[in-house]
Amino acid sequence: MNAPRIQSIETLIVDLPTIRAHQLAMTVMHHQSLVILRLRCDDGVQGIGEATTIGGMSYGDESPEGMKLAIDTYFAPALIGQDATNVHAAMQRLEKVGRGNRCAKSAVETALFDAQARRLGVPLATLFGGAVRDKLPTLWTLASGDTAKDIEEAERLLAERRHNTFKLKIGRRPIAEDVAHVSRIKAALGDRARVTVDVNQAWNEADAAPAIARLEAAGVDLIEQPLPREQRAGLARLAARFVVPIMADEALATPEDAFDIASRGGADVAALKIAKSGGPYAVLRTAHVVDAAGVAIYGGTLLEGSVGTLAAAHAFATLPRLAWGTELFGPLLLKEDIVLERPLYREFCLELPSGPGLGVTLDEDKIAFYRRDRKNSQHP
Numbered sequence: 024m025n026a027p028r029i030q031s032i033e034t035l036i037v038d039l040p041t042i043r044a045h046q047l048a049m050t051v052m053h054h055q056s057l058v059i060l061r062l063r064c065d066d067g068v069q070g071i072g073e074a075t076t077i078g079g080m081s082y083g084d085e086s087p088e089g090m091k092l093a094i095d096t097y098f099a100p101a102l103i104g105q106d107a108t109n110v111h112a113a114m115q116r117l118e119k120v121g122r123g124n125r126c127a128k129s130a131v132e133t134a135l136f137d138a139q140a141r142r143l144g145v146p147l148a149t150l151f152g153g154a155v156r157d158k159l160p161t162l163w164t165l166a167s168g169d170t171a172k173d174i175e176e177a178e179r180l181l182a183e184r185r186h187n188t189f190k191l192k193i194g195r196r197p198i199a200e201d202v203a204h205v206s207r208i209k210a211a212l213g214d215r216a217r218v219t220v221d222v223n224q225a226w227n228e229a230d231a232a233p234a235i236a237r238l239e240a241a242g243v244d245l246i247e248q249p250l251p252r253e254q255r256a257g258l259a260r261l262a263a264r265f266v267v268p269i270m271a272d273e274a275l276a277t278p279e280d281a282f283d284i285a286s287r288g289g290a291d292v293a294a295l296k297i298a299k300s301g302g303p304y305a306v307l308r309t310a311h312v313v314d315a316a317g318v319a320i321y322g323g324t325l326l327e328g329s330v331g332t333l334a335a336a337h338a339f340a341t342l343p344r345l346a347w348g349t350e351l352f353g354p355l356l357l358k359e360d361i362v363l364e365r366p367l368y369r370e371f372c373l374e375l376p377s378g379p380g381l382g383v384t385l386d387e388d389k390i391a392f393y394r395r396d397r398k399n400s401q402h403p
């Protein structure tokens with residue numbers, strides 16, 4: 024029997040409003056731009072994928088516009104006519120036509136696996152060997168920029184039993200202000216919630232050391248990427264110096280990064296993301312390296328919408344150890360979504376859908392409304 028072939032790959036950008044401003048060290052988000060990819064095969068099966076980053080080009084090396092261009096101009100032509108059931112062979116072809124561009128590749132890899140899982144009638148996690156959990160603990164990020172509002176938001180989410188771990192985005196304001204902000208939130212929530220901070224590379228080592236000492240004393244549970252991603256030796260020194268765990272995020276994307284960081288004792292915890300690694304299968308390769316080294320795993324996000332979030336959830340659900348849970352809350356930050364049924368969050372967890380593939384269906388009306396190339400659309 025002839026294998027089904029890839030017939031077409033189409034991408035579009037949707038700009039979705041967020042429920043509130045989301046402040047990070049490098050940008051303030053009021054909307055999120057998702058690149059949605061549709062892959063059609065000649066047996067009638069379709070797969071979907073998502074390529075997402077944060078704040079245009081302010082967070083990483085790729086942008087929504089650049090990801091769309093990379094897929095349309097280089098990746099799609101290399102894949103048309105190829106065996107739709109052989110994801111590894113397809114992704115290997117992409118390595119030849121384009122280096123890096125892992126966020127864009129993540130959308131392609133996701134769509135190929137989604138199509139194959141739908142073809143076989145199984146959830147995506149089953150293709151990766153099977154899920155060992157059907158619920159993923161998921162934290163929420165407090166990033167309104169206002170301490171009182173953040174406390175109010177956390178109290179509401181605790182009462183709703185939606186989240187009991189909160190990550191605070193810092194690094195934007197002077198360190199003393201950030202430390203005071205975090206300390207007030209931790210004091211208000213006490214032992215009822217875990218509080219972590221993400222500095223998004225904003226500090227230097229000399230400033231980071233006293234700041235982390237104060238955050239540790241305030242009861243903060245985890246410090247994420249305090250230094251620029253290139254400064255691995257510095258991150259290792261901080262990890263050795265403090266009891267509070269230090270997590271690598273921007274510094275760690277590939278299995279090679281994971282090997283290097285693990286061998287120099289560069290971090291206690293690793294934030295893994297499908298977008299950083301190049302897809303839900305690619306992220307598992309990185310995960311297994313850190314896991315073998317005894318570095319704890321955290322399922323991260325680049326604030327994907329439902330498609331990317333569920334792709335990540337299927338991958339993380341297969342990991343034997345996921346000590347720090349996940350931050351797969353991206354869909355909850357969006358005022359409007361582009362799927363028919365939004366992912367389910369309850370009892371502090373994201374639930375893994377049980378339908379074939381990703382377990383999600385695009386809402387064509389919403390896509391038609393939010394797509395950037397819509398007639399008269401106002402790009403935010």
Ligand code: MUC
Pocket residue numbers: 047077164166192221223272323324325326350
């Ligand atoms: C990051 O650096 O971890 C994840 C949650 C959030 O609010 O921002 C992201 C990116």
Ligand code: MG
Pocket residue numbers: 221223247248272273294
């Ligand atoms: Mg981070």
